[in-house]
Amino acid sequence: MIKMINSGMQYDFDYIIVGSGFGGSVSAMRLTEKGYRVLVIEKGKRWLPDQFPETNWKLRRWLWMPLFRFRGIFKITIMRHVGILSGVGVGGGSLMYANTLPRPRETFFQSGSWAGIADWKSDLEPHYTEAERMLGATENPGLYDSDEALGNVAARFGKSDQFEPTRVAVFFGEPEQEVPDPFFDGEGPRRSGCNMCGGCMTGCRYNAKNTLDKNYLYLAEKEGAEVLAEKKVIGVEPLTDSVSGEPDTGEEGSRGYRVILKDSTGLYKKRTRFTTRNVILAGGVLGTVRLLLNLRRSSLPAISDQLGAQIRTNNESLALVHSGQKEKDFSKGVAIGSIFPPDKDSHIEPVRYASGSGFWKLMGVPMVHGKSVLGRIMKLIWSFISRPLPWLRIYFSRDFARESVILLFMQHIDSTLRLKRGLINMRSTLSSGPAPSASMPLARELADATSEEVEGHPFVMVTEAVLGTPLTAHILGGCVIGKDSTEGVIDQDHKVFGYENLYVCDGSAISANPGVNPALTITAMTERAMSKIPNKE
Ligand SMILES: Cc1cc2nc3c(=O)[nH]c(=O)nc-3n(C[C@H](O)[C@H](O)[C@H](O)COP(=O)(O)OP(=O)(O)OC[C@H]3O[C@@H](n4cnc5c(N)ncnc54)[C@H](O)[C@@H]3O)c2cc1C
Ligand code: SF4
Secondary structure, eight states, X not given: OOOOOOOSSSOSEEEEEEOOSHHHHHHHHXXXXXXXXEEEEOXXXXXXXXXXXXXXXXXXXXXXXXXXXXXXXXXXXXXXSOEEEEEOSTTGGGGTSOOBOOOOOHHHHHSSTTTTXXXXXXXXXXXXXXXXXXXXXXXXXXOOHHHHHHHHHHHHTTOXXXXXXXXXXXXXXXXXXXXXXTTTTTOSOOEEBOXXXXXXXXXXXXXXXXOGGGTHXXXXXXXXXXXXXXXXXXXXXXXXXXXXXXXXXSSTTTTOEEEEEEXXXXXXXXXXXXXXXXXXEOSHHHHHHHHHHHHHTTTOTTSOTTTTOSBBOOOOEEEEEEEOOTTOXXXXXXXXXXXXXXXXXXXXXXXXOXXXXXXXXXXXXXXXXXXXXXXXXXXXXXXXXXXXXXXXXXXXXXXXXXXXXXXXXXXXXXXXXXXXXXXXXXXXXXXXXXXXXXXXXHHHHHHHHHHHHTTEEXXXXXXIIIIOOOEESOOBOSSOBOSSTTTOSBOTTSBBTTOSSEEEOSGGGOOSOOSSOOHHXXXXXXXXXXXXXXXXX
């Protein structure tokens, strides 16, 4: 329940935060700690563990497609150059991510638009440590069948010494036994131990995954932050009149902002307005870049032309290997249990869903390669005709998650896209470097080696095989850090160039390719940005 309604006498809030993912939740906790009145606005729903879908066949509770009244936690956005996977709900991407928290390599801190602006490696070091503590990062104690398969692939590549368990944000207490908060000296919520069910990406039904609503956001709410779910922010307008005696410094936003929101799930899209001294945009790349692209045409015209530019993925590619080894259970373990670097620019991880989750088999087709769309379609048809049995086995498999290993391949090599306003949604255009490609020789080699290990067949998403468009779970950039507005959208403290009291703290601020899963880095960068904001007087 919102306590402060715009009275006209003072700001409703000191800070309004748009989005409750990694950037939003860290901001909410740190600002509340500093004594500010904070409101977090989230377009998705609030979830209790037993409300998450049992499998990814429960489409209404898994997918976010509010137009069709699907109000789940997982959103798929298809663009010309890339298909983007992202999370929605109170806790943002943490609700459906795979809990893996690697640190990026050295090159990340020295490349991209932020290179040289600060000594990022040493500046961020204490914030990485704090982020790992807060998210409860710990070594995965259980390696199971798909990790064993990846370990064998690592040996084939002569990389056994670099194959390791992932560090994950999971509570490994007694399986399914509830205990008082094990992370924050009893200040956090009660938790239960992980049972290695593999269901992290459809939402943990066992209260074992350290989602943001169990750490940062929980502690923020406990200290007084308010969270408004199922509301989407559609407007941010600089105030021209003084709300509480604020002087007009001449800089846009110096007198605060009016934030306009509307219902995101109800049939009747009621609008509400709040005033605030400061705004933090933390809607993830898709949320923040889209909102700012709209607002640059109306209330925020001075935003840098770099908005939407320098969009990166981790140059990922996803392959699925359907195994013939019926005695194996590839669904057991946490969502991503192990990792190894097949070469100096790449990482690979095996990913799993819980037993019963078979949705992705509907999207799978044989792994084919070739430059032209027509060529790939012909190869697909030939593959079905010449060897129909493996594919029929996949589509009729009883328990696809138990029988399959998903391979997530990521590369440091840089290429960037640009997001622009489209007719209905945003659209992607090529910016620098080669377009992200679904067909990478090393990824193919790894998929083939894994297929041999598990006596299986590799296949890929239909979008990858037919359109050549890769799927990414790691969309980054669009509001990058630069030395000025000709090179970036925000400065090194995450303040938007051209505006006062307006910040971006989420994946869109990532200014180089981390080459590994980015959530820990988003958390550490937001910790750093928040450390620059003084306590409330
Ligand atoms: C399947 C999958 C698995 C992944 N696994 C991992 C992993 O193991 N490790 C890792 O590091 N990363 C992983 N990621 C990536 C990770 O989830 C994201 O990088 C991370 O969540 C991005 O954080 P963020 O702060 O940018 O925003 P998000 O976490 O995306 O949160 C943004 C929030 O803002 C809300 N929002 C957007 N616009 C508005 C608006 N206008 N008004 C109100 N609310 C709004 C959204 O609903 C969302 O809840 C995974 C991603 C996917 C899809
Ligand atoms: S493996 Fe299962 S119990 Fe463990 S964190 Fe993931 S969903 Fe929760």
